[in-house]
Amino acid sequence: MKFSVDRDVLADAVAWAARSLPIRPSVPVLVGLLLDADESGLVLSTFDYETSATATVSADVSEPGRALVSGRLLADICRSLPNKPVDLQLEGARVTLTCGAARFSLQTMPVEDYPTLPAMPSATGTVDSETFAHAVAQAVTAAGRDDMLPVLTGVRIEIDGSTISLLATDRFRLSQRELDWNPNSPDESAAALVPAKVLGDTAKSLTAGPEVTIALSHGGVGEGIIGFEGHADGGLRRTTTRLLDGEFPKVRSLFPSEHQTTALVDKAALVESVKRVSLVAERNTAVQLAFSDGVLTLDAGSGDEAQASESVEATIDGEDITTGFNPQFLLDGLGAIDEPVVKMAFTQASKPVVISGAVQEGGGDSGFRYLLMPRRLLS
Structure with a gap:
């Protein structure tokens, strides 16, 4: 050679x-x-x-x-x-x-x-590389990291015609991202559970070219494998990975169809407030969020320990509500949202909140939703 x-x-x-x-x-x-x-x-x-x-x-x-x-x-x-x-x-x-x-x-x-490399499955379709990388980065926010629950360390990719859905959960939060793509067949339908770390690293590394080819086997060659292919300045890049075994939980039904209270909050202001208030939150304790009279009040700390409180303007529609969340999980979800204003939708204090970007009228759906379980508040 x-x-x-x-x-x-x-x-x-x-x-x-x-x-x-x-x-x-x-x-x-x-x-x-x-x-x-x-x-x-x-x-x-x-x-x-x-x-x-x-x-x-x-x-x-x-x-x-x-x-x-x-x-x-x-x-x-x-x-x-x-x-x-x-x-x-x-x-x-x-x-x-x-x-x-x-x-x-x-x-x-x-x-x-050296082992024989696996064969690349037949191409299923293509997607814009930058859009795909960003969508994956949003979805993996909620993926589990506990190897004792391997099925939750993956991202479920669901293909339905010209739409791809990315779903991930670690039992405490759930992310869903939908995006358009170009399937090879207009009635394409498939699902795969892909290791979140591999998917995240791969999507981020294939943005040099204009699009990424996704190859998912439906049986035969490449069974149980998903492949990704893209172009770089120096040539072609290709990754395959074995799919995770196990049944991904049916999580779509966790998103409620109706809400009793919704709040619109400036994302940057909310992120900074959560960061400041959470400085006094004990490990594994919640930051309290109280929505009332056009104001979101954040509180943390209790008793003889350090305490913090801060208020942020909010446009509230519906009943007053007080709940609490793991501050890091809340920040993770807010950080995955592109829009400058976030929408927080509640059914009741003991139920999860659905966080999404507040899209201007006529602007369409942002495609990303983040569901977060509440934490018990200290009395």
Whole structure:
């Protein structure tokens, strides 16, 4: 194997593929990054039996071949190289990398021990890359992080014709984001439970190109796998990941169809108030929110401990209501909303609040809703 490649193109592709390398691999060979060079260019791949990442770049290949080297070491080396063309050559059991006056020699690992990468399922449709990345970032806000409940560490992707819905919950909050996309079939219908961390990292890394292709198997090749593909300045990027097993809870019914009280509040003012008031909130205690007479009053702390109170203007429609929430969960939801004014909709104090962006008349639906369970208030 022998090829030459642009330094920036190689560094970007290696960094992208290496981001999926396992920290504690089940077998040593999984720390490797596979280099596969032929007349069509260079392909860099990583795979940990769950998630694969493949970057395809243009390269001047004089001798086709394959080599497996430490992915993180190669990424560190590429980041440090001068801005000159990179020459890479396989010599026996070592790979020699030359860039200007810099020269590195890396030990290879046995290619034959590396697992076969999973096949990419057939394309299901495409979506604008920036829109998709933002929607995923909103949805993963409510995803669980407890590995003891793996089904809640995923984001449920539901495809219904030209609409994608993203749902996530950790039992205390629930996020829902809907967006339009371009399905290959107008009556496309599918669902998948994707690990939230993989989905978030992948969507964020595929914004260089105009769109992302989503590939979800309906049986046969790629069963139980979802794939994402996009373009970068240096070439093609592709990720596949194994879907999570288990039944995602039926959460759509948790969003109430009617509300007794709604409040419109300036998002920036509310965020700053929650941050200040929560400074005196004991761990795992709520910040109280009282809505009355055009004012939202926030309180935290009790008894002989430190206390804080602050008021924010609010446009309130309906009955007065007093409730309380985990301040960090509340801030997470507010931070995921784009609009400058948030709408908080209640049925009663003991029921969840639905938080969304207040869209101006004629502006359509923001597509994002965040449902948050209340916390018991200290007496």
